[in-house]
Every structure is written in C-alpha cells, then in structure tokens.
Amino acid sequence: MLVVEDDTSIRELLVLHLGLEGFGCVAVDDGREALRRVQGEPFDLLVLDLMLPGVDGITLCRAARREGPNKDALILMLTARREEADKVLGLESGADDYLAKPFGIREFLARVSALLRRRRAPADAGTDDETITVHGIEIVPARHRVVVRGDAVELTRQEFGLLQVLASSPGIVFSREALLTRVWRDDTYVTDRSVDALVKRLRRKIERDPANPELLLTVWGTGYKMADV
DSSP states (O other): OEEEOSOHHHHHHHHHHHHHTTOOOEEEOOHHHHHHHHHHSOOSEEEEESSOSSSOHHHHHHHHHHSSTTTTOEEEEEESOOOHHHHHHHHHTTOSEEEESSOOHHHHHHHHHHHHHHHHSOOOSOSOOSOEEETTEEEEGGGTEEEETTEEEOOOHHHHHHHHHHHHSTTOOEEHHHHHHHHSTTOSSOOHHHHHHHHHHHHHHHOSSTTSOSSEEEETTTEEEEOOO
16 A cells, blocks of 8 residues: 655554554655556555645645556545535545545545445446447457547546446436446445436547536436437
8 A cells, every 4th residue: 555645643654553453554745756656566455645846636636646656546625624615626636435534544544445345345336247338339358448439538437337337327317326336335424416426427438528417417306317219
C-alpha cells in the first residue's frame, strides 16, 4: 500500500495500524515523490491526502487512473475539507472512497477493509461470460475487454462492472441503490454520489458527447439505463 500524507503524526499512525493488520506500506510525505511512486510501482491501495506539497491528491488520483501500473488500484482519498463539492471532485477524479478528517483509526481500517473486499469480490453483473454486444459496444467479461465503435477502451474495475450491468439489460432502469448493490456489493461506505460520479467517468470514455449521452441515460428521479435496442 502507498500512504501519501504530509502530516507526520497522521502518516505514522496510519502506517502503524496498517502494519498491525498485516499490510506492507510505503509512506510518502511529498506529492512529487508520490507521483514518481504511482507511475513506477504497482500498489493494491493508494491512500492519498488531498492537500499535499508539490502535487495535490486530485492530480495524483488522475495520474494513477490515466496510465501506468496503478490504473486499477483502489484509491482512498483523505482530506480535512468536508464540502460536498470536494467529495464529488475526488470521486470524479477516480477515487473509490473518501474520508474526511478528523477520523478515527477504526473507521479508517473499516474503509480499507471494505475497499479490499471489492478487490476480492469483483462487481457482480451475473456469471455469464458470453460477449455482450450493444450499440456498437463489445464487452468480453472473461478478458475484461471493451471495444467501443472499433476502438479498445481501458476501464477500471468499477467502470467495467457498471457498463456490464447496464449493457446486459438495455432499456431496463436500475436505481442507484440497485447499482450500488450490483457494482459495489456489500460495501456500506459508498453513496448515491458514488454512482453518479462513476456514470460521469464512464460516459467520458464511451459516449461521443459525454454532455449529451446517447448510451448511458439518466432516468430522472430513478436512476440509469442503457439505451434500449
């Protein structure tokens, strides 16, 4: 695990308790050094403070998701700022979860455990491994492969799970609660905002015009659906 936190006491506390839980950690207090690590070494989990010297946590999160060995790493954002806009920004940048300071170490460890359960239990979009083809999109679950209008598209684990759920049942409306259950399974720490942020990220990758989606449609007051065939 990579722990990026410039507050020495918090950083040492997190590393201590993660170590007691049996996790190996690399601790970094500077954004530039963290960026070098993120781009050069694979980690199961990135714990990123939002406010960092050199390079901030949002930039680190976007860099990890864009390319390199941590495109699919789990990311937990930490911040002293509680505004809803900050939380949404973190999730839209690719974070899997968000924890506002001050927090208790038991809550932190619970969030880490919940994230790791996602890694052990991928998104449940059914057991069918057959290729799904809809609206010019080809999804090959067995290979975690997606081709959109002839071009291969790299998706994170959650983006793939969401697309697989919706594409398996075009025209069927899924509530946010249903998508939380299917994509995040039993994780109790995600919210409706997590679904909205994930849909926004996925639209950027598969829609011709993400601002005017034709494939992933919002059903106001209910949830989302894949356009009917």
